[in-house]
Amino acid sequence: MIIEALIKIAVVLLVVLTAVSYTVLLERWVCAWVQDRIGPNRVGPLGLFQPLADTLKLLLKEDIQPLMAQAWFHWLAPVISITVAFTVLAVVPFGHTLAIGEHIIPLTIASNINIGVLFLVAMTSVGVYGITLAGWSSGSKYSLLGGLRSSAQMISYELTLGLGLLSVIMLSGTLDLNGIIDSQVNGLWNIVRAPIGFLLFLVSSFAETNRQPFDLPEAEPELVGGYHTEYSSMKFALFFLSEYANIITASAVMTVLFLGGWHVPFVDTLGLSPLVMTIVGVVAFTLKVVGFLFMFIWVRWSIPRFRYDQLMNLGWKVLLPLGIANIILTALEKMYLMH
Amino acid sequence: MPTTSKYNKPATRRKLSLWEKLYLFEIVRGLLTTFKHLFRPKFTRQYPEERWDPPASFRGRPVLVLEENGVERCVACGLCSRVCPPLAIEVRASETELLKERYPVVFEINMLRCIFCGFCEEVFPEEAIVMSKDYELAFTDPSQGIYGKDRLLTPKAQLKDRLDFLAKMRN
Amino acid sequence: MPKITIDGKEYEAQAGQTIIQVATDNGIELPHFCWHPALTVAGNCRMCLVEVDKIPKLQIACATVITDGMNVKVNSPAATKGREDVMEFLLINHPLDCPICDEAGQCKLQDYAFDHSRGVSRFVEEKTHKDKRVAFGPNVLFDGERCISCSRCIRFSQEVAEQPVLTFVNRGDHVTINAVPAESFDNNMSMNVIDICPVGALTSRDFRFKARVWDMSFSDSICPGCSRGCNVRVGVRNNEIMRLEPRNNPNVNEYWMCDYGRLSTYHAVNDERLAGPRMKDANSLQQPTDNDSAARRVAQELSKYKKEEVLILGSARMPIEDNFLMLKLAKEKFGKQHIPFIPHISGQDERKLLRADKLPNAMGATLMGLVADGHYQHVHGEKAANATVLELLRSRKIKAVFALAGNSLADAQLLEAFENVEFFATCSSNDNVTSRRADVVFSIAQWAERDGVFVNFEGWAQQLRPAVSTKYYMRGRDQMHMSRLDRFGSPYDKWARSNKRDAREAWRFVQLVAKELGSMSDHAQHWKYQHTEEVFDEIAATNPEFRGMSYEALGDMGMPVASNKNAIVQPKYEEVSQTSTMRVESVGSVIL
Structure with missing residues (x-):
């Protein structure tokens, strides 16, 4: 069991880290294309080695610690951020099950957690500590403001996130992520069953990952770099990594919750062997995640940043009532349409 | 109570329709706009491979004109140095047996200072110093930014475009 | 006293003056090319045309002698047009x-x-x-x-x-x-x-x-070429002297200076300068050092010898401030009554400018109490002997020498005699025979890099002003004239950085040595001069010849010392002076 888990951890870490680097590359490409440019194409064929070059550059940079910084917390903050970002991945099912001979391996690191959704919500809430701590410990006004904005934003949008999530839980009747997928495999995808819930969750995910149009904690024109203004070298890279890891996580979670995870409709009817089915599942999951990633990037280069009051208005006056209404709607749906 | 005057009257806003107020659909419209750009032809010039040939009116690095007989046109009058707003040019003159009497012993342009204003070219009636098309100015050391006579002198043939342009503009 | 009217204003004039003289005396500038106050009137450029009442044609102001009640119009349409036409003619060719x-x-x-x-x-x-x-x-x-x-x-x-x-x-x-x-x-x-x-x-x-006029900064100073002390304007570009030109001082040089002074005096400022203080090490090789350790060495060495074995040499190339302090040092620390300087007479006095005495401050040094070599009485034991420096050195009575400045060993005999000296310290601005022979040499400022006062052979005290900046004299701070490059450049510019020499006034090193010596006795409190002007103020306070003088009072034109009562301070005009020979002669002396 342990060896199996370790192997899974290693594989997932490797894949996700690579994915993070290439998400950055994708971001730069999409950014360029939207602006009618070409984008990075110098390092390696088509610029595919650009992430390597970036990593090398960041590793070679000088690690600067500001004079007024709280040394220990300044060091701790990126560690918290990156840890949380990767821990969430423990409960995400990447595929159905892999059968090697008699042995059946579920394609989730912690497959036996039956409250995956709770774990997910809990861990993402911890993520804000990394950012807040970074803002406070840097000893810089810009960082502090970034940190403050971050905590306010997280608290506001976590409510909506939870409400969006609640509709899924109500429909599936379980907190187990595999269970949620199963309920979609057997019925309809949740995006169809709870479209408003999906919308709420999607918007809140943007806010929770500090992505445009909700990237106020690191709004460059106002706050230089926000909470990571005073970070350099690998410590900065950790924030960078965790930010993109969070995007991947959010994409994966949305895939699981609303797009049926690894499920591909009508594939069961083809009568493929279980191994092929698993591979198809993993590929389908990956494609869905990439689709969400593209969405994240696409939105970033299309929509301008909110003003702070607009952000709060949207969170409390629009999304929250909508979320509560959605619960009632979902309940009615559950009562009258299903069964 | 703030008074309303010509200068601080509140901005007038267009009334938004319900459709626009919903915002969501407007976002989709915006997303579609950017999506279309993904497939547009790109403007990027692949610089070291594709180079730009500037038009004759381009103001690049100032250079000294070298006549066909191998003598620079410059008579070291120092007017370019006098007119240069960032004090980038240093001229030191000496006497020569030629008809023009004086020539520059030292003629240095500090390209770290040059602002490409073209005053040096404009001030001189004989077009001894002109703006070339050279825009590739990168140094690995500040001392390389100081261009002496050896790097400034450029044969007249290479500057034909600019000299013709100046002759045209003068008339 | 006749009165004339120029452009509606009445001016008093003296009989026999010309219109241009009256105008210039009253601050009205009439354009002119050929007229020069120190030369005869030629009247051939026709530029100073003015309209005079009752004379039908325009008159040239330089050759028209005034009469009482004359009414002159300078800016009338006719006069203006006349001058414009003259300009057009002059510019034809x-x-x-x-x-x-x-x-x-x-x-x-x-x-x-x-x-x-x-x-x-x-x-x-x-x-x-x-x-x-x-x-x-x-x-x-x-x-x-x-x-x-x-x-x-x-x-x-x-x-x-x-x-x-x-x-x-x-x-x-x-x-x-x-x-x-x-x-x-x-x-x-x-x-x-x-x-x-x-x-x-x-x-x-x-x-x-060599340089464009607008690239140079011009500072007023005194030519150090001979004991005339012509007033000069020093043209400096990139902190290097480009040229000297004379400045009008009717009491000293009028409008002129000699070619010798113009051509020979500035090279010593530009070229072959010492990089800094130097001191001989154990192997008798000169090595760079710092001023404090050099001064300490000098003080240690000088106090090794008996007072009569030490010779202190002044210099008439140096301003009076330096000599004053050198003499003070000699009196306080070595019990001397006076110190010698080595004169430098070469050639004949020329009729107008150049003097045979090539030292700019021989009179000043004398007034300070120094004596020219030959009149120096060296006190040795009980008896005072009248001997030249050369004789003293040859007699091996002198073991140590501290000299103020100048290339005193340029004379071959003297150089040879210096072999008898065990310790030789000097101040020098250039790398020359003397500085190479010295055991300790301080790097001092040249005449164009410092303040100071020269007294010329007629007893005119005149002020040197810095024209070239050193590490210690900054253009902006020390009121030196700044050209456009100096004003708008940055401290990293070539012209702001290059050639800034580590050179200070010689008296500072005398003071350093005195302080080092003083730490052994109890005289240290006298030696607290911060600036050359303070030394001069003390001279003015103690020496009756300089009573009432200060740098401000000396100004551009200088002042006569007290024993030179005949001299009259005269007002200064650019190109014009009332006393200069004005000979209105016939225009026919010049063929045109």
């Missing part, structure tokens, strides 16, 4: 090659072309071509095309230089100036014609094309 002309920036023709001309020429024909680069003499070159035939140089050669070899040749628009065949304009005042030439026709072979 002028090549307008200002960009390559040395005079550009200080050219009368250029200035008047702005102020008194229409700005356009109706002359479309080809200009005349004349000889260019004609050598009048070893130092003066002539450009015939630029010449406007004002005849100032001709009159100068006849009246001031008294070597009448320049003359007009040819007629009409072919007129040009040349030296008489087989003669060369080679007197020692020849280069003054370059200064008085109102255009760029006469150029200096030494300065030709």
Whole structure:
């Protein structure tokens, strides 16, 4: 069991880290294309080695610690951020099950957690500590403001996130992520069953990952770099990594919750062997995640940043009532349409 | 109570329709706009491979004109140095047996200072110093930014475009 | 006293004066090329045309003697038009090659072309071509095309230089100036014609094309070439002296200076300078050191010897402040009554400017209490012996020497005699025989890098002012004139950084040595001078010859010392002085 888990951890870490680097590359490409440019194409064929070059550059940079910084917390903050970002991945099912001979391996690191959704919500809430701590410990006004904005934003949008999530839980009747997928495999995808819930969750995910149009904690024109203004070298890279890891996580979670995870409709009817089915599942999951990633990037280069009051208005006056209404709607749906 | 005057009257806003107020659909419209750009032809010039040939009116690095007989046109009058707003040019003159009497012993342009204003070219009636098309100015050391006579002198043939342009503009 | 009216204002005048003199005395500038206050009136440039009541035609102000009640109009339409026409005529054959002309920036023709001309020429024909680069003499070159035939140089050669070899040749628009065949304009005042030439026709072979006028900063100072102490203006570019030009001081040099002073004195400031203090190590090789350890070494070495074995040498090349403190040191620490300086007499006194005594401050040093070598009484034991420095050294009575400055060992005999000296410390600005022989040498500022006072042979105390900046004299801070480059450049510019020498006034090193010596006795409190001016103030307070003087009072023109009561301080005009010989003679002395 342990060896199996370790192997899974290693594989997932490797894949996700690579994915993070290439998400950055994708971001730069999409950014360029939207602006009618070409984008990075110098390092390696088509610029595919650009992430390597970036990593090398960041590793070679000088690690600067500001004079007024709280040394220990300044060091701790990126560690918290990156840890949380990767821990969430423990409960995400990447595929159905892999059968090697008699042995059946579920394609989730912690497959036996039956409250995956709770774990997910809990861990993402911890993520804000990394950012807040970074803002406070840097000893810089810009960082502090970034940190403050971050905590306010997280608290506001976590409510909506939870409400969006609640509709899924109500429909599936379980907190187990595999269970949620199963309920979609057997019925309809949740995006169809709870479209408003999906919308709420999607918007809140943007806010929770500090992505445009909700990237106020690191709004460059106002706050230089926000909470990571005073970070350099690998410590900065950790924030960078965790930010993109969070995007991947959010994409994966949305895939699981609303797009049926690894499920591909009508594939069961083809009568493929279980191994092929698993591979198809993993590929389908990956494609869905990439689709969400593209969405994240696409939105970033299309929509301008909110003003702070607009952000709060949207969170409390629009999304929250909508979320509560959605619960009632979902309940009615559950009562009258299903069964 | 703030008074309303010509200068601080509140901005007038267009009334938004319900459709626009919903915002969501407007976002989709915006997303579609950017999506279309993904497939547009790109403007990027692949610089070291594709180079730009500037038009004759381009103001690049100032250079000294070298006549066909191998003598620079410059008579070291120092007017370019006098007119240069960032004090980038240093001229030191000496006497020569030629008809023009004086020539520059030292003629240095500090390209770290040059602002490409073209005053040096404009001030001189004989077009001894002109703006070339050279825009590739990168140094690995500040001392390389100081261009002496050896790097400034450029044969007249290479500057034909600019000299013709100046002759045209003068008339 | 006759009174005349110029442009509606009444002025008092003296009988016999010309209109231009009255105007200039009262601060009205009439444009003129050929008129020069120190030269006879030629009246051939016609630039100073004015309208005089009851005279039908315009009159030239330089040759029209005033009468009582004369009414002169300078700015009347007729006079203005007359001057404009004269300018147009003068510019007909002028090549307008200002960009390559040395005079550009200080050219009368250029200035008047702005102020008194229409700005356009109706002359479309080809200009005349004349000889260019004609050598009048070893130092003066002539450009015939630029010449406007004002005849100032001709009159100068006849009246001031008294070597009448320049003359007009040819007629009409072919007129040009040349030296008489087989003669060369080679007197020692020849280069003054370059200064008085109102255009760029006469150029200096030494300065030709070295710098543009607007690139230089000009500071007023005193020429150190001889005991005349001509007032000069020092032209500096990139912290290097480009040229000297005379400054009018009617009491000393009028408008002139000699070619010797102009050509020979500035090289010592520009070239072959010491990089800093140097000291001989155990192997008798000079090594760079710092001022404090050099001073400590000097103090240690000097206190090793008996007082009569030490010789303190002053220098008449140095301003009085340095000599004053050197004598103070000799009196306080070594019990001397006076100290010698080595005079430098060469050649003959020239009729007008150059003196045989080539030391600029021999009089000042004497007034400070120094004595010229030969009159020096060296106290040895009980008896005082009258001996020259050379004899003293040869007799091996002197073991240690501390000299103020100057290349005192340029004399071969003296150099040889110095082999007898065990310890030799000196101040020097240049790398020369003396500085190489010295055991300790302090790097001192040259005359153009410091404040100080020279007293010329007639007893005129005149002030040196810094023109070249050192590490300690900054242009911005020390009120030195700043050219455009200095004002707008940054501290990282070549012209702001280069050649800033580690050189200070010699008295600072005397003071350092005195302090080091004082730490052994109890005299340290006297030696607290911060600036040269403080030393001078003490001189003015203690020496009756300098009573009432200060740097401010000395100003540009200097003051006579008390024993020189005959001298009169006269007001200064640019180019004009009431006392200069004004000879209104017939215009016919000049062929035109």
